[in-house]
Amino acid sequence: MNPSSPIRAIVTGHTRGLGAALAAQLLERDVAVLGLSRSRHASLKQRFPALLDEVELELADTSRVAQWTATDALRAFVSGAKTVLLINNAGMVQPIGPIDAHDAAAIASAVSLNVATPLMLASALAAASPDVSDRRIMHISSGAARNAYAGWSIYCATKAALDHHARAVALDATRALRICSLAPGVIDTNMQAEIRNTGVEQFPMREKFEDLKRNGQLSTPEQAAAQLLDYAFSDAFGETPVADIREVGKRA
DSSP: OOTTOSEEEEEESTTSHHHHHHHHHHHHTTOEEEEEESSOOHHHHHHOTTTEEEEEOOTTOHHHHHHHHTSSHHHHHHTTOSEEEEEEOOOOOOSOSOGGGOOHHHHHHHHIIIIIHHHHHHHHHHHHOTTOSEEEEEEEOOGGGTSOOTTOHHHHHHHHHHHHHHHHHHHHTOTTEEEEEEEOOOBOSHHHHHHHTSOTTTOTTHHHHHHHHHTTOOBOHHHHHHHHHHHHTSTTTTSSSEEEHHHHTTTO
């Protein structure tokens, strides 16, 4: 890690999709990045050996996440920074389907990854950075947090939880801490491919997402990452705890 970098960022799920694009663009902006994922990103590490730190961590295993946050690793990473940004990006759309088709273990895994781990990391960051003058937390939310979809009861519920967490944290008015649960728009990632491969009986709105792909209406991970980061580092970030990049990004 480059100790001279005044900005440090923690990105979960940094090895593919939106997370990889976020990590790459942060590094290109000379921001030191700590990537948390079940694997490592070899090419990014090769390109930015001094700026990128990585921790292999099963983010759906809350006991392992708790063990890691209990170490001094996070405090050491943010020490000396002027600005710290946590991006809770990692998430899963499964299980998809009506309520009677859900496996209990799959529900537990989704809630752990989509809700428990982001909340744990947010709390850990706040505790580890009391002397940092600018602390920012971005939950990657979804339109599914604000609109219910048949077949997505778990995904909708977990993303809505992030939104409400941000609203409540904002009310805490913690010193030098801004938070926003931000919907990034519809992005052409592996998650979108997974959605399009889901049976209509499990997800009745599949055709809508097929049309978005067919008509070229999906953002690339790189386009979405640029918008998200421009907003994350803007003065407007945190003015509203729940937002959509397609709306606030225009004003960033």
